Amino acid sequence: MDLSAPAIMTTAGDIIYASGANTPARLAKDTNATRVLTNTGTSNIPAWAQVTLTSGVTGTLPVGNGGTGATTLTDGGVLLGNGSGALVAMSVLADGELIVGDGTTDPVAESGATLRTSIGVGTGDSPQFTGIELSHATANTLTASGGVLSIEGNAVYSAGGTDGPVANVGTGGSALIDHYVLLGSGTAAITPITPGVSGLILTSNGTGSDPTFQAASGVSLGRVIALGG
Secondary structure: OOOOOOOOOOOOOOEEEEEEOOEEEEEOOOOOOOOEEEEOOOOOOEEEEOOOOOOOOOOOOOHHHOOOOOOOOOOOOOEEOEOEOOOEEOOOOOOOOEEEOOOOOOOEEEOHHHHHHHOOOOOOOOOOOOOEEOOOOOOOEEEEEOOEEEEOOEEEEEOOOOOOOHHHOOOOOOOOOOOOEEEOOOOOOOEEEOOOOOOEEEEOOOOOOOOEEEEOOOHHHHHHOOOOO
16 A cells, blocks of 8 residues: 555545555545545445434433433423433423412422412312412502401402492492482482473473473473573
């Protein structure tokens, strides 16, 4: 083999290989530090290439080297950190389960009364809250106590027929008489007045007092509605 053949050794780091019987060839060095020497296949000609993770690596890549420390992970399972140990996969969550932590140990999946107890909304099927912030913590806190539903302490509903005040968008009354005409009374409860007998007309005297029902005939009614008389 004539190793003095032209252009065989030209650059530091080149590799000489046999391309055939008594036939030297040169593989130029690869300037990329991540390249490895591989076999190109049936031709047995070496070449530079990158490591193939699917076929060029064996073993399990540990967490310390950026791996998971595991070769398989539960399909759909939530992954939990485990220090320098392999990742821990939780079981797939059942319908209605939530992941709850205690601040120190691994979180767990909970549901039903156990979950409600953990998140502080009672143990029964009806969650219990001391207050609900509707839009702003200092402006719209909804609370309930003794059957009275309130926003920022102002009652909006009272169980058992307790009258809702006008100032809280109520009527001031727990019942309104059927067919009666309703009159405003400032901040006091709405005033119902009876329509009386057939043929009466609701009129005002112009003094600011409540309107009243008047008969639909006669001189007095004509004066009220300015028809003369």
